[in-house]
Amino acid sequence: GDSVTQMEGPVTLSEEAFLTINCTYTATGYPSLFWYVQYPGEGLQLLLKATKADDKGSNKGFEATYRKETTSFHLEKGSVQVSDSAVYFCALRGNTPLVFGKGTRLSVIA
């Protein structure tokens, strides 16, 4: 079945550092790919999405590109802020409801 694998955390970075959170997927067909973010004590919010190969999703300085050849959807941000501290989930949706990765906790320190 469909599955998502993302790098295990926690990830701790200093403010203004470059962020990469790796995500790879296994799916039949052509799924849509998503990144969700969960801030402490809150629900999941959609951060960005890409619906076909080579699409780039972007929002709030975060970017991810749908790479079909490597079945990847890595999340990147050029300069993180303390307010970006949260848990990030990679997810896919194909012929099933959302399938989530296990989440990566990011802590950004000033």
Next chain:
Amino acid sequence: DTAVSQTPKYLVTQMGNDKSIKCEQNLGHDTMYWYKQDSKKFLKIMFSYNNKELIINETVPNRFSPKSPDKAHLNLHINSLELGDSAVYFCASSQGVTGTYSNQPQHFGDGTRLSIL
């Protein structure tokens, strides 16, 4: 306006009790879901309803019974609560289930933190 709202936000109760969590969405979506998030933040789907019909029922104890009175509501009733039921339960909604709707994201509520004493 809150898109997906679930109540209560916190639920503390004793083992063996029966409790319900309510969920409502005002997005006009036709599909609603319940997820369970464990202490390690792992998210697992429990149920999904499309137009009030159950379409997904993962391996969940039958002590858990969802009910969808209409497209905008999906409630979760839990009988005989056990220690292992302690978790955060998230309600979500989306438009459509698969196929042409696969590019539609799911919208989540803020969660209900259930603690069993």
